[in-house]
Amino acid sequence: MKFEVNGEELETEVLPGQVLRTVLRQNGHYEVKKGCDAGDCGACSVLVDAEPVHSCIYPAHRLSGKHVTTVAGLGTPEDPHPLQQRFVDAAGLQCGFCTAGMVVTASTFGDEELADLPRALKGNLCRCTGYRAIRDAIHGVDNTATPAAGEAAGRSVKAPAGLRVVTGREEYTLDFTTPTKLLHLAVLKSPHAHARIRSIDTAAAEALEGVECVFTHRDSPATLFSTGRHENREDDPDDTLVLDPVLRFRGQRVAAVVADSVRIAERALALITVEYEILPAVFDPALARSTQDGVPRLHGEKGAESRISEPGRNVVAQMHGEMGDVEAALAASDATVEGVWQTQRISHAALETHATRGWIDADGRLVLRTSTQVPFLVRDEICHIFGLLRTPCASSRRGSAADSVANRSS
Amino acid sequence: MDLIGVDEIRVARTRDDIVLGEGVRALGGGTWLFSEPQPGVTGLVDLTGLGWPAVVRTDDALVVAATCTIRDLTRVPAEPDWPAHRLFRLCADSLLASFKIWNVATVGGNIATALPAGAMTSLMSALDATAVIWGPEHTERRIPVAEFVRGVRSTDLRAGEILRAIEVPSAALRSRVAFRRIALSNLGRSGSLVIGRAAGDGSFVVTITAATPRPIQLRFTAAPTAGELEHALDGIDPWYDDPHGAPDWREAVTRLFAEEIREELA
Structure with missing residues (x-):
């Protein structure tokens, strides 16, 4: 198929069911970001024949003869689009993952859209919550200064990588071409809230052409760990395995397929046969913490070495705290209010794809490039789980995408 | 998202190309179909290749093609005696989707997806519009849009049928x-x-x-x-x-x- 991207003709293969975003990124247009992959976040916004669209839900088979413009086609760090310069001047970006889509979308705004930005930008999410600064950028407000050398302290300086971010040149975790063959991993998820794997047959998946290997709990290191990370690893309970034969929530990883493409890897998942022993589950938090008979204990078999707060009551961790003399303050207050307040667990929905790329470098070291805010801790834990020796870790400018390097042990 | 189960996409050019079957679905704009995994879908027939004119005016109706985009619907010019015309924009603005989705999403697709908050269903039901349904062997039937949507994610479409158009009575636009x-x-x-x-x-x-x-x-x-x-x-x-x-x-x-x-x- 032939179409134009940023004024240059592109001839490429398009598979049935592929979306425009995938085709652009496969051809090195990493300035187009993969965020929600469902048409909601707008990080993948591009112009098709001058109309803005979400490229993650735009069927690629319609591209023939079309003209696509990405954020990189609007301007360059040397010659930015006026709007790109305004995003830098207003400090209208933080991690920058939404910025490409914000700039592309806002580049189409006329008076009507400028008068009602919340509506015009409702298809663009920023998860650093920089909407005020984004509004300033679009309206041309300059929030930054350019102080002379030595005078920057205390001033609002421009983000050093700003021009690269706003023009789509900054490399995020997946935004580069791997020097070696790239394999993809897909995960089979548990359909049950609580179950034990009785048997798992991966033969048919392994036989599918393009499948490199399939991992199950039989391949998993026996080292328990936590998916949460703190400087002291003993702050978190050792409550899970890389692949655990016991599944404690719906969606927990059951098996992983590594294949030549995402498509093949995902298709192979359907060929894995799993026999589950379904175990009783509990969905009420109060009941889960009771000692009532018949309430399943999700980590009941684990001992003190796991540092699970109360395995007998399904309490994985608890924190109690106060600052100052609360009792005295309440006693001396003219009025006091009593109550029990509770909140649900909240997961921050980062826009950047959770992803890791790995390869073995020329010195035989395993190199992992992953989107995390704690690259050093991730490296340490991977070394702990897999019995590797740790070597230095390098971080890029961003907290949410960093390189992590670990040495393979002998 | 990429629909990994899809092996074939046929772009329909004539009515005879509209052949649906086991695992083969009709594709409008695609903004919903490509927004979540579609297990079991192996083929798509793209209706936007049929080249249906977005809107056609007859003596007593405004005929909106199922493939008319939301954007094109909002750009249909008003007649002086159409007080109800303002509903087009009010309903488009009622969609959760942003204006970028309007550029691709279709009126028929929104109705056939049959979500309670589908604002094209609101619009066309309120205007007492009629759904024109094409079936296999060149059959055609009509049903009010308000009855076409039967429940959450459920329509009156039977096997092999597609939504061809929505006929809005001019009298309703004059209300x-x-x-x-x-x-x-x-x-x-x-x-x-x-x-x-x-x-x-x-x-x-x-x-x-x-x-x-x-x-x-x-x-x-x-x-x-x-x-x-x-x-x-x-x-x-x-x-x-x-x-x-x-x-x-x-x-x-x-x-x-x-x-x-x-x-x-x-």
Whole structure:
């Protein structure tokens, strides 16, 4: 198929069911970001024949003869689009993952859209919550200064990588071409809230052409760990395995397929046969913490070495705290209010794809490039789980995408 | 997202190319179909290749192709005697989707997806529009849009059928209309959308969507009294329940809107 991207003709293969975003990124247009992959976040916004669209839900088979413009086609760090310069001047970006889509979308705004930005930008999410600064950028407000050398302290300086971010040149975790063959991993998820794997047959998946290997709990290191990370690893309970034969929530990883493409890897998942022993589950938090008979204990078999707060009551961790003399303050207050307040667990929905790329470098070291805010801790834990020796870790400018390097042990 | 189970996409150029079957689905704009995994879908027939004109005016109707984009619908120019024309934009603005989705999403696709908050269903039901359905062997049948959507993600389409067009009677466009909508967040998914329409012959119809699993229409030969309207509302069951609004809230706001609309059109 032939179409134009940023004024240059592109001839490429398009598979049935592929979306425009995938085709652009496969051809090195990493300035187009993969965020929600469902048409909601707008990080993948591009112009098709001058109309803005979400490229993650735009069927690629319609591209023939079309003209696509990405954020990189609007301007360059040397010659930015006026709007790109305004995003830098207003400090209208933080991690920058939404910025490409914000700039592309806002580049189409006329008076009507400028008068009602919340509506015009409702298809663009920023998860650093920089909407005020984004509004300033679009309206041309300059929030930054350019102080002379030595005078920057205390001033609002421009983000050093700003021009690269706003023009789509900054490399995020997946935004580069791997020097070696790239394999993809897909995960089979548990359909049950609580179950034990009785048997798992991966033969048919392994036989599918393009499948490199399939991992199950039989391949998993026996080292328990936590998916949460703190400087002291003993702050978190050792409550899970890389692949655990016991599944404690719906969606927990059951098996992983590594294949030549995402498509093949995902298709192979359907060929894995799993026999589950379904175990009783509990969905009420109060009941889960009771000692009532018949309430399943999700980590009941684990001992003190796991540092699970109360395995007998399904309490994985608890924190109690106060600052100052609360009792005295309440006693001396003219009025006091009593109550029990509770909140649900909240997961921050980062826009950047959770992803890791790995390869073995020329010195035989395993190199992992992953989107995390704690690259050093991730490296340490991977070394702990897999019995590797740790070597230095390098971080890029961003907290949410960093390189992590670990040495393979002998 | 990439639909990894799809092996073939056929772009229909003539009616004979519209052949659906096991695992083969009709594709409109694609903004919903490509927004979530579609297990079991192995093929797509793209209807946008048929080149249907977005809108055609006949003597007594505005015929909107199922493949007309939301954007194109909002750009249909008004006639001087079409007070109901303003509903086009009001309903497009009621979609959760942003204007970028309007550039690709189709009117027919929104209706055939059959979501309670589907604002094209609200619009076309309120205008007493008719769904034109094409079936295999060049068959064709018609059904009111308000009956075409039968429930959450459920339509009247049978195997092999597609939605071809929506016929909006010109008389409905000449009606006076009143519009009310609410969502739990300002620009969120509609929790209740109520449209009142007073036609030239004095008849009065209140169309309720988003608050109920399927469109509900309350019809009166003349403008109802508050009591008559309330009595008609009493018959609604069930009110829709999902994270975008509790049933009792949806009922309360719908009752308020219906009465406001009755007074506005009186």
